[in-house]
Amino acid sequence: MKRDLALLLGILLALLAALLLWALHATLALEPGPRLAELASARLEQTGVSNPVTAVLLNYRAYDTLLELAVLLAALLGIWSLGPAPAGYQRSGPALAALVDWIVPLAILAGGYMLWVGGHAPGGAFQAGALLGAAGVILRLSGEPSAGLPGEPAQRWLVVLGAGVFALVGGGLLASGFGFLTYPPGQAKWLILLIESAATVAIGVTLTAAYVGGRPGSGTAHNGTGQSRTVQR
């Protein structure tokens, strides 16, 4: 019965895939109509950045990215509300520890580069934040229970930094008569860089905290998990 159902679903989904493939093929065969790309590249000079993807994310559709940071924050708040973080991993041996000592600073350095290069080439806050998050995951895996994150109050400030700075810039522009997240000409680049820098730190901290997987400062981290386990073994 169960197997018959799976087979039936497989046939139906194969038909759906065939229909979608036909639709894609027919669409690609058509003459391309007007696209947003022309509009996006026509005004690129005024956006303050020369990478069109960054221009879309931080200028044309900046409110989209603001809400995206809010989604990230909401997911982390959901994870924190589920209880304290589980105990970390056992301390790594000397070889892995030496490797981690090299990889983590390099990941942070590469994150800074990614942030800057996003203005004119592929890169930006999310890529840079992902690198920072990867550094945090590596630290956690190597037996650092806090994954390199600061204490609870600082952590709470850092995770709202991205959406907070974004909303403050938008509100400030609104108050000074430009409209929400409508950058004044000439200052767009520095406002975007400010938002992206704050977003990078916030994304890195949020991803790391999500990997740690629980509310900070609620017991487990202070039980000295890493060290007591090293003693036990």
Add this chain to the structure above:
Amino acid sequence: MSAQFLYGGAGILLFALGLWSLLVHEALLRKLIAINIAGGGVFHVFIAIAYRGDTAPPDPVPHALVLTGIVVAVSATALVLALHRRLEQAEEPAADAEVLSESASASSAAPPPRTPAERTPGTPHPETPHG
């Protein structure tokens, strides 16, 4: 055109495979992986549609949408993994009680419960997010 169709078509196939796996399998982790694969297929289609020929640069709008989509997918995955771990923790005491009652009737000592200290760096928990 044919490379574009190949790339977008591969995305459609990934989407269909992910959707099938999501509907057929019962385990939550398999469903989660299936959703992510289906989402990856949708991203493929978006990237394929952004292509505008060899002479023009790709359309940046679908690229930005995919970037947004990846972040939302990672957030949702992390939250689901945390929920999944809580579900497992809620089920564990019941399972332990069953083991205890069985071993008591067989008059043998119950095995000691597994502690987090047994985890080593080489064997991370399968449900830890890799975001």
